[in-house]
Amino acid sequence: MATKTPAEAPASKAAPDAKRRSERSRRAIYEAALALVTEVGYGKVTIEGIAARAGVGKQTIYRWWSSKAEVLLEAFIDLGEQAAEAAGGGEAFASLPDTGDVAADLKGVLRATVDELLDRKYDAPYRALAAEGVVNRELSEKFVQQLLEPGLKLYVARIEAAQAAGQIREDLDPRIAMEFFVSPLAQRWLQGTGPLTHEYTDKIVDYALHGLAPR
Amino acid sequence: MATKTPAEAPASKAAPDAKRRSERSRRAIYEAALALVTEVGYGKVTIEGIAARAGVGKQTIYRWWSSKAEVLLEAFIDLGEQAAEAAGGGEAFASLPDTGDVAADLKGVLRATVDELLDRKYDAPYRALAAEGVVNRELSEKFVQQLLEPGLKLYVARIEAAQAAGQIREDLDPRIAMEFFVSPLAQRWLQGTGPLTHEYTDKIVDYALHGLAPR
Known part of the structure; x- marks a missing residue:
């Protein structure tokens, strides 16, 4: 910074x-x-x-x-860090869990994300920053760089680990693959196109990993 | 309405x-x-x-x-309808192409969507409406109902046709499957998390249909 x-x-x-x-x-x-x-x-x-x-x-x-x-x-990032410390997790942006089962790990992370997005404490400031970012390029760049990017990098790292473990195809761009886990949730939250539930994020993970076409 | x-x-x-x-x-x-x-x-x-x-x-x-x-x-919806008419397509919200090849059809639609999102004529009003929707629930409901929903329903219908044709698994919820095609694009556009290109949307379609896990 x-x-x-x-x-x-x-x-x-x-x-x-x-x-x-x-x-x-x-x-x-x-x-x-x-x-x-x-x-x-x-x-x-x-x-x-x-x-x-x-x-x-x-x-x-x-x-x-x-x-x-x-x-x-910074106030919003600090709020997230305080919550992570209170939850006993230490740093907010450390790494995603890696138990060797990428489906289970991603489901756990996305369920926690749903809970956070539904927490009223975060709602107003996060929405205010996100809304301003849609029309304000300068703020948007800071928002992405300081708030979104650190989280997105964790998904990329977890996907790379899954590629090394043979659970995700090695020829895929992890930066794009990652979006199947974060973007549907982001759109529902930003645009209200559907409810945010654990059942929903579980399906997102299964659909993305196994694909929509029959195997 | x-x-x-x-x-x-x-x-x-x-x-x-x-x-x-x-x-x-x-x-x-x-x-x-x-x-x-x-x-x-x-x-x-x-x-x-x-x-x-x-x-x-x-x-x-x-x-x-x-x-x-x-x-x-309404002004924004009308702008889209005018553009559809000028392009010789008649109604803006008719149906997605169905050539029998769901991958090719979705790639075509998403390439056209990228071109539209990059068209400066739409950028400011669409961003203004989207940004206001993030913090204004009443506008958000109208925005989704009148502007997004008609388009999302076309994706759902195209996916259902692909399910009937055996190109997409029948046990999937088409409403959720559809989000793999629209949400990554929406997040990149709303939050500036990556560039919008035809190469990108082509990959989105391939990754979503074939899945991230090895077959």
């Missing part, structure tokens, strides 16, 4: 007290950004509004981030 | 001159709505703004539609 975050630049040089204050400010800014996007929508969120709600000066925000898009993206 | 459109209610009862005036107004309103959403974005489009630009009274708009969302959706 090009932006300086409190975890890197200022805090590391600061005394313990200043470091604690920085960390408190950072949390307050994240929470303010997430609350505002839920309450007023992305379009009406401003750096000034986030600063006022977080009880910090707007220079504090500008020292660490250069736009509201960057604040919101 | 629940809304009265000029093609139904008022024009049919009117004299030829009034009918021509209605049709001219309707065209002017569609064009104003599409131009405004491109120029200022969905959030800033108002019924008043559309009326002013179209050179009609706002009561003319309220007589036929009850919200800007309905005007925009």
